[in-house]
Amino acid sequence: MSKEEIIFLSLFCIVLLVVFSIVFLFATFNNRKNKLLQEQLESKLNNQKRQHELELNALRAQMNPHFVHNSLNAIQYYIQLNEVEKSEDYLAKFSKLMRQFFEYSRKQSISIENEIGLLKNYLDIEKLRFEDNFNYYLKIDKALDTEELFLPPMILQPILENAINHGIFHKEGQGELIIEFTSLNESSFKVEVIDNGIGINKAKAMNLQKLQTHTEHSSYVLEERLMLLKESKNWNIDFKIIDRSLNSNQTGTKVTLVFKDDLNVEDYDH
């Protein structure tokens, strides 16, 4: 082999080595990058899927057949008593509530004002069922901007339903429910749901005896939904539930939700 041939062969090998190294390096890194991106995407999609499932569950929980049946029965009772105005009024509230359930379940967030509207309708219908044995009080902080602050739709209604059906329902005498909205700062607020029912500990014990899992299921759905909302990085909500008998001589349950300021208001509803 002549000297020139050796030189060319050597240079050819060097070029080949360098080119091969570059191609191999970038191919390896691109493959790894694509694999990681795909994994991230899959995990994000799974989370979204789970979130949608939970939202659907939340909707199903609100539309529970007992509630629909009891509400229509109560309206029927007033019709039978010939209290046309009252029954018309409640029927209108009921149909409005159904419309709100479907409308808000499609949204990412709704204003506090709209959530309060939905809760009022829901509580009025429940009040009809309990007649004079149930009262509710909505306390709204004047500093709270109810039009510009948002929360995930139908996050409070299952809490109220639990308070009524598993707390107040089993209590003898006047049932009371307080829903208090407090402003923490410009973009954070706190919601407290306080009832004077039998308390969460007794309710759990009763459900265990009756082999009912609805309460546990709905609070599990709620907690998991809050966790997924936190994971989505659009919401940061602290959830706390305590039996009032543990800290005072009163009975009932107190649920506290703190909505912190990093909320997503892209898809809000005025």
Next chain:
Amino acid sequence: MEEIKLISRILLWSFQIAAFIAAILTWPKYKNTTQNTFLYFLGFVIIIEFLGYFLPNQFGVKSAYIYNPFIVISGFYYLFWFYKILKIKKLAIILFTVFILVIINAIFLENATKIWKSPLIILALLILINSTVFYSKLLNKKEVVYYNNNPEFWIVTGLIIFHIGILPLFLFQKYLGIGAFYFRITIAILNLILYGCFITSFLCLRKK
């Protein structure tokens, strides 16, 4: 032949100066990172290149007297930089020891008037080892998704390509001849890739 030598030298200087300018312009973005010494190193490279051209041409000084110390200093600098980014003390001690032994060997056994062969070949191997460790670590991190915006990745890539090329070049040196045309051209191209990667490493900081 002389024209090509001059063109390749001018191209090399342009890339080195461009890398130095990029390092100055992006200094605030990396002054608190492990790359913060690169600005001084690139300044040092430009001074060496100037001396490597000026002293032999004006005073007949052997270029090996300038480039041999440069190989030693740059070798230590790269090994120290790898230690800073990899943080593996045992590996650093072994590699530093090997490099020091090779330099001692070169001082006593190699001709000081010619470019030292063994420190360059061993340095290339040590950089290949460090680069492999760096890549394997990066591939197992989540940051691999943004690897093309990682300045360390571009510096290591420049170093590995340069040394992959330089290794066979020095191994086949006796066939090519150190001052030969092909040898110079290959060295120049490898340097262009090296400093091109350095420039990219600074420019990707702007994108960040």
